Amino acid sequence: MAGSGTAHLRPAEETLLRVEDLVVEFPIGKSGLKVNAVSKVSVDIKEGETLGLVGESGCGKSTLARAAIQLPRPTSGKVLFEGEDLTELKGEALRRVRPRMQMIFQDPISSLNPRRKIGDLVGEGLQIWGMGDKESRNKKVDEVLDAVGIDPDAARGRRPHEFSGGQCQRISIARAVVTEPKLIICDEPVSALDVSVQAQIINLLQDMKDRYGLTLIFIAHDLAVVKNVSDKVAVMYLGKLCEFGPPDEMYEDPVHPYTAALLTAIPVPDPDVRPEDRKILKGEIPSPISPPSGCRFRTRCPKYQDKCAEEEPEVREVRPGRFAACHFPLEPGEELDFSRSPAAAEAATPI
Amino acid sequence: MSPRRQRKSLDTDERFPSAPLEGALLEVTDIKTHFRSPRGLVRAVDGVSFSLERGRTLGIVGESGSGKTVLSRSIMGLLPKKNVIRDGSIRFENREIGNLGPDEMRNIWGSQMAMVFQDPMTALNPVMRVGKQITESLLYHLDISKSYAEELALALLASVGIPEPQRRLREYPHQLSGGMRQRVMIAIALACGPKLLFADEPTTALDVTVQAQILDLLQAQQSERFMAMILVTHDLGVVAGRADDIAVMYAGKVVEKGPARVLFTDMKMPYTEALLQSIPKIDDKSHTRLRVIGGRPPALINPPPGCRFAARCPYAQPKCVEEEPPLLPASTPGHEFRCWFPVGTPEGQAALERNAAAGTTAAVEAAVAGDGANAAAAVPSGGSD
Numbered sequence: 001m002a003g004s005g006t007a008h009l010r011p012a013e014e015t016l017l018r019v020e021d022l023v024v025e026f027p028i029g030k031s032g033l034k035v036n037a038v039s040k041v042s043v044d045i046k047e048g049e050t051l052g053l054v055g056e057s058g059c060g061k062s063t064l065a066r067a068a069i070q071l072p073r074p075t076s077g078k079v080l081f082e083g084e085d086l087t088e089l090k091g092e093a094l095r096r097v098r099p100r101m102q103m104i105f106q107d108p109i110s111s112l113n114p115r116r117k118i119g120d121l122v123g124e125g126l127q128i129w130g131m132g133d134k135e136s137r138n139k140k141v142d143e144v145l146d147a148v149g150i151d152p153d154a155a156r157g158r159r160p161h162e163f164s165g166g167q168c169q170r171i172s173i174a175r176a177v178v179t180e181p182k183l184i185i186c187d188e189p190v191s192a193l194d195v196s197v198q199a200q201i202i203n204l205l206q207d208m209k210d211r212y213g214l215t216l217i218f219i220a221h222d223l224a225v226v227k228n229v230s231d232k233v234a235v236m237y238l239g240k241l242c243e244f245g246p247p248d249e250m251y252e253d254p255v256h257p258y259t260a261a262l263l264t265a266i267p268v269p270d271p272d273v274r275p276e277d278r279k280i281l282k283g284e285i286p287s288p289i290s291p292p293s294g295c296r297f298r299t300r301c302p303k304y305q306d307k308c309a310e311e312e313p314e315v316r317e318v319r320p321g322r323f324a325a326c327h328f329p330l331e332p333g334e335e336l337d338f339s340r341s342p343a344a345a346e347a348a349t350p351i
Numbered sequence: 352m353s354p355r356r357q358r359k360s361l362d363t364d365e366r367f368p369s370a371p372l373e374g375a376l377l378e379v380t381d382i383k384t385h386f387r388s389p390r391g392l393v394r395a396v397d398g399v400s401f402s403l404e405r406g407r408t409l410g411i412v413g414e415s416g417s418g419k420t421v422l423s424r425s426i427m428g429l430l431p432k433k434n435v436i437r438d439g440s441i442r443f444e445n446r447e448i449g450n451l452g453p454d455e456m457r458n459i460w461g462s463q464m465a466m467v468f469q470d471p472m473t474a475l476n477p478v479m480r481v482g483k484q485i486t487e488s489l490l491y492h493l494d495i496s497k498s499y500a501e502e503l504a505l506a507l508l509a510s511v512g513i514p515e516p517q518r519r520l521r522e523y524p525h526q527l528s529g530g531m532r533q534r535v536m537i538a539i540a541l542a543c544g545p546k547l548l549f550a551d552e553p554t555t556a557l558d559v560t561v562q563a564q565i566l567d568l569l570q571a572q573q574s575e576r577f578m579a580m581i582l583v584t585h586d587l588g589v590v591a592g593r594a595d596d597i598a599v600m601y602a603g604k605v606v607e608k609g610p611a612r613v614l615f616t617d618m619k620m621p622y623t624e625a626l627l628q629s630i631p632k633i634d635d636k637s638h639t640r641l642r643v644i645g646g647r648p649p650a651l652i653n654p655p656p657g658c659r660f661a662a663r664c665p666y667a668q669p670k671c672v673e674e675e676p677p678l679l680p681a682s683t684p685g686h687e688f689r690c691w692f693p694v695g696t697p698e699g700q701a702a703l704e705r706n707a708a709a710g711t712t713a714a715v716e717a718a719v720a721g722d723g724a725n726a727a728a729a730v731p732s733g734g735s736d
Contacts, residue, residue: 056558057529164647194414194585196644199629203641221558224631228639247637265563266633267588271612275592276570280563284528 004040005314008244008323012080016215017068017183018044022077024060024067028289036288037063039239040077042315045232047182050209050216052230052247054223054262056285060239061219065185068217069101070094082182099129102176106188108168112160118145118171119156125179144174147211148204166197173204177212185217190225202229223266227251235259238296239288241315244323253332255324258297261338281338295327302336303328374445375402376579377426377547382439382449384418384425391652392436395421397603399439405546406577408570410590410611412626413600416648419583422600423549426581427466428456443547461488465540467569469552471532475524481508482520485539492543507538511568530561534568541572548573551583566593587627591615596685599623602648602659605678609686619681619693622660658689666692666702667714 004021012018024038038060045051053061067074070086079086086097105111112121123141131137142152148170160168169189176184186205190198202225209216220226226233227247235243235250235258243256254260261281268275283300286292292299298308305328313325330336384396396418403409413419424430426441428451441449448459468474476484485504489495495503501520508516511534524532533553540548550569554562570593573580582590590597591611598608599622607620618624628642646663649655655662661671670691678687692702706712 056560166647195587195626196414196629197647199631199641199643200645202631203643206638206640222631223559224633227633227637228631228635228641230637251633262559263633265560267559267562267566267586267591268633269587269591269615269627269630271591271615273592275563276567278563280567281560282564284530284561 004042004240004312005316005325006042007315007317009042009044010046012083014046015044015080016047016049016082017217018042018078018080019064019068020078020080022064022067022079023075024063024072025075033289036239036291038067038074039291041236041239041241043234043241043244045183045215045217047215048209048213049231050218050229052226052233053217053219053236054221054226054233055236055242056262057221058238058285058288059236060288061236062187064236065187065217065219069098069103069183069185099125099179100182102179102181102184104169104172104176104184104186104189107192108165108172109160111172112168112175114160117157117159118150118163119152121160122171122175122178125175129179131179140178141174144178145171147177147208148174149200150174164197165193166200169193169197169201170204173201173208177208177214180212181214183215183217185219187219188221189218191220191222198225205229223251223262235262238285238291240296240325242297242325244315245321249322253330255318255322255329256326257301257303257328257330257336259324260330260336261300264338279337279339295325300338302338303330375442376405376444377403378440378442378445379426380440380442382422382425382441383437384421384430385436387434387436388652393651394603394654395651396425397654399600399603399605401598401605401608403547403579403581405579406574407596408573408580408582408594410594410597411581411583411600412585412587412590412597414585414648416602416651417600418603418651419585419600420551423466423551423581423583427460427464427549428453429466458492461540461545462492462543463545464547464549465543465545466549466551467533467536467540467553470556471529471536472524474536475532477524479523480520481522481524481527481535484535485520485542488539488542503542504538507542508535511535511538511541511572512564513538529557530564533557533561533565537565537568537572541576544576544578546578548578548580549583550580552585553582554589555584555586562589587615587630599626602654603651604659604689606660606690607686607688609681609683609688613681613683613686617681617683617686617695619686619688619695620660620690621664621666621692621694621699623688624694625663625665658691661712661714664714665706665712666690666694666699667706667712668692668702669713672714 006020009018020042021040022038023040026035026037028034041064043051053065055061068079074087119141122145123137126137126140145152145155150167150170190201193201208214218229230247233247233250234241237258242258250259251263254263264278265280281300286299294309294312298304307327313327315323315325318324318329380400382396382399386393386395399422411419440447482504485507486500489500489503504520505516508519513519513531513534554565557565582594584590594611597611597614598605601622607618607623625644629644631641644663649659657672657675661667676689676691678689680687692699
């Protein structure tokens with residue numbers, strides 16, 4: 001997998017958010033070691049697009065999105081949001097940007113303060129920014145609650161515990177859109193929900209996007225969900241970008257071996273697909289403290305060659321519109337046998 | 352602590368005299384588990400029956416709160432005594448085990464039936480080495496020496512695909528990754544060769560690639576040991592290719608059960624249909640509008656009369672709100688469902704068309720007031736294909 005490089009980025013003036021060579025490292029005590037959470041990743045989003053971020057846990061997808069909104073500050077790299085470099089903004093100037101960027105979290109119940117009423121929770125952003133007078137703020141809160149399918153009159157005075165998980169996620173969405181942001185980061189917004197509720201929330205996010213003209217970063221580990229919501233998908237592995245491209249083509253015909261590995265592992269709700277016939281990826285993700293040299297996916301990759309250990313692949317346009325960081329990308333229709341990766345045993349070192 | 356002395360080798364255990372190999376391994380009849388709560392009686396499992404043959408896999412599918420976990424724990428006898436009301440019969444190898452206390456169940460846990468839990472980190476003891484956690488049940492149930500138990504533990508760890516098992520035996524759970532921990536959990540569950548394995552959401556906490564590895568492992572071990580397995584999950588994709596039979600639970604009841612293939616291709620219960628339709632499919636184009644099940648499951652305290660799915664069902668008719676459908680047999684043997692207007696029948700089609708024409712269903716008015724907007728959304732999502 002994996003690489004640095006910016007070949008896939010579109011001209012800066014066309015994008016709402018452009019993340020360039022972002023690095024996030026977390027030092028481990030005074031040991032001098034560090035966790036390489038995100039290593040020189042570049043992505044961009046046009047206004048009105050949804051960017052899906054996928055990968056296994058520990059691949060840095062959440063860290064990338066959070067560092068983009070400077071929570072935490074990246075170690076290095078540039079984050080251009082509406083032409084401003086957020087990494088250079090400080091204090092009040094950075095705070096001024098915040099209402100234009102919002103976040104929706106995975107666990108809807110714990111992301112709402114249990115002691116506050118729904119009306120206050122949703123309206124807090126407006127109050128902090130002094131948007132309008134009290135009456136117009138209340139009107140706005142009612143409007144967004146109504147838009148997410150919550151009855152404002154019944155909900156305003158109630159507290160989060162009186163709502164189900166799906167309803168709490170609707171309230172979180174209302175809270176995110178109330179300041180009329182440009183960009184919303186959805187960090188696994190449906191992972192904690194049941195399938196029937198998951199579908200409601202996905203459709204709702206789509207409606208909100210159309211209604212308020214939002215741009216979304218959608219983080220999830222469920223590839224089917226990501227495909228459904230995204231215009232562009234970025235696949236990450238161990239802090240690096242593997243593949244970037246439109247979801248329909250990517251899922252039909254992956255270019256990067258890791259994307260193919262993820263796609264083979266999905267459980268399919270079809271009794272005619274015998275799961276034991278699939279050649280699934282073996283081993284586990286290596287430690288981000290001392291990642292493999294060269295391509296970080298090489299320890300589990302069936303296409304491994306010596307070059308992969310020596311030289312890190314850069315993101316390049318493998319086929320028109322299809323970007324991947326791989327020395328030996330897949331040909332169209334090529335199938336890989338992941339059960340025979342050369343160094344599967346080595347990759348099994350624990351995290 | 353007490354019954355350590357009572358331990359027996361499996362072959363000489365008089366409580367399990369060489370059980371006959373014919374007949375169902377597990378036979379559950381009309382099992383009910385209700386919890387007393389300050390707000391009333393919570394009917395978590397409300398009359399579930401099924402039987403499971405040796406070597407077969409039963410998938411239990413349902414949303415959270417449908418009672419699937421409480422059901423498996425009721426069978427295992429893992430629920431507290433206090434404030435729990437239980438009823439119904441659980442026969443394991445033709446013996447009633449529903450009324451056994453923890454002391455007697457202790458001889459069954461591990462050796463006859465075992466469980467793999469959802470979260471391996473909280474299910475393993477964090478201050479005990481992995482090796483000791485595996486040998487614990489071996490030493491308890493089998494009349495073997497400590498060194499032989501350690502040999503067995505080593506072999507078990509190797510068989511569940513843990514590299515360097517010798518080293519892992521000496522490690523603590525926090526030194527292992529999530530997938531490894533789940534493998535250790537499986538090794539512990541398999542240690543004494545149980546005849547029945549419960550896997551309660553065994554892969555929910557794991558990544559998709561690790562999930563596939565763990566499910567493959569469970570399946571391989573099951574066929575190798577001719578073990579029966581109950582696979583509890585909310586993900587239809589997990590059970591699709593792996594279970595022989597599937598039971599779909601909704602609000603404490605089995606609403607449809609049958610052979611896996613029939614359930615996916617010729618489902619009769621509108622809930623099963625809706626559940627399958629609401630999953631985003633990997634083959635669909637991006638931005639495909641998902642079909643939703645409006646509303647949410649009913650409260651388990653004083654559930655509504657009639658069919659429990661009626662409030663969210665696009666097929667609902669007045670009869671559904673008034674009278675609860677029994678489990679009716681379908682054309683395929685073993686396929687049963689709980690519906691007055693089943694999917695894919697003339698009655699069902701007529702009910703659906705009537706509702707589409709009326710723009711509402713008979714149950715919408717009966718829906719919970721606070722959820723009215725969502726319940727109404729159930730109607731346009733209807734329509735079969």
